Amino acid sequence: MGLQRVRDVALIRHAYVRIQDQRQGVGAQLLSHLRSFAGAPILIGTWAGAAWAIDFYKKHGFQQVGDALKVRLLGEYWNVPKRQVEASVVLAERSFGSDQREIDELERSLAQIAGAPGTCGVVVNVARQIGARRS
Numbered sequence: 001m002g003l004q005r006v007r008d009v010a011l012i013r014h015a016y017v018r019i020q021d022q023r024q025g026v027g028a029q030l031l032s033h034l035r036s037f038a039g040a041p042i043l044i045g046t047w048a049g050a051a052w053a054i055d056f057y058k059k060h061g062f063q064q065v066g067d068a069l070k071v072r073l074l075g076e077y078w079n080v081p082k083r084q085v086e087a088s089v090v091l092a093e094r095s096f097g098s099d100q101r102e103i104d105e106l107e108r109s110l111a112q113i114a115g116a117p118g119t120c121g122v123v124v125n126v127a128r129q130i131g132a133r134r135s
Contacts, residue, residue, distance in 0.1 A: 010038040062091040
């Protein structure tokens with residue numbers, strides 16, 4: 001199991017525990033050790049079909065991000081082919097990106113109402129909320 005710093009995040013890389021050593025706390029100890037000196041939000045990429053790995057990380061405080069954020073994160077922090085992006089998931093510490101998700105929701109709301117007649121005041125209000133969250 002390894003940790004790779006990429007700009008403002010830390011990626012957990014190649015996290016495997018031998019089958020005979022699984023379910024004995026080895027993975028949890030390794031993860032705890034890496035978390036102790038990561039110094040940045042941790043992201044984990046794995047295959048979507050690796051339910052055991054996804055469950056392990058969820059049990060230890062990570063959450064699977066949505067598809068749009070997954071594509072953005074894989075493009076920003078990993079160098080993987082399109083097929084691998086489609087077959088992967090990204091897990092993040094629960095606190096990671098919560099502000100960004102709120103901003104994304106506000107931006108979607110703004111996009112939905114921007115073209116509707118009589119919505120100028122609402123558009124300005126949503127734009128102010130987005131600006132306030134970014135500062």
